[in-house]
Amino acid sequence: MSTVRADLRTDLTGFNEDLIEALTLCTSELVANTIEHTRSGGSGGRVLRALFESEPGVLRLVVVDDGARESAPAIPTDRTEQEWLTAERGRGLLMVDMLASRWGAYPVVPFPFCADLGMAVWAEFALGGAQR
Template sequence: MTPGTTTPELRSFAAQFASSPRGAQLARRLAVRRMEEWGHPPESDASCTVALVVAELAANAVQHGRVPGHDFSLRLTLDAATGLTRIEVADAATTKRPPTAPPSSHPEGESGRGLLLVDVLAVRWGTEPRRPVGKTVWAEVAVSS
């Protein structure tokens, strides 16, 4: 894990995780812990929102972006000046990209709601290429100080 940078207005955290369900769970837990260190207790709206978005993006990285021998990474950046936390989850899969808009899902289906949830919770979200290989899915969520 890489310790994050911290300034009064900009704080960040980055880490790599095994591309497994356990890795996704650990990413969510560490995101909640980091939010608490940044002044947002686990039960706060900000922490719960970040936890849900991290959980969805990490689960997607594990399920759809897994490439044998490669981990996924998480980066959180809290910008106090803008009131936003940026969540970035990067994996090594280049051919599997999420749709530009969340897919509609069947109300009784067991999957397909992850990006819909991200779309509702985030101010904005998207994808970008990851160098040298893969993609990064990011979302920005509003947090109050």
């Protein structure tokens, strides 16, 4: 995971430190989820990370997995306040939701019979005055 963070920081050289921190946290979470919940975490597994300006003033992070996700990534919604206080897992996407302007996921190939070919999870961040 340290290589992922270091590569991202290199790609973001010259950007605002707050943006770099938010993107680093979100990237770490999305890559960790990919490794834990998909074939990407297995032998020979791959994770693709892309970063680009999706529209003027908006930086988009995309993390693509190798597939076999049982469902689309989602923030747990069936927890009580007490369960949230004691939960050891499931907060990562909530963090992404709070740090990114918006986020979502889509299948790499949008056909039902190709559902196990991978999922792309994306998050967008407003550049504002943060661009180099």
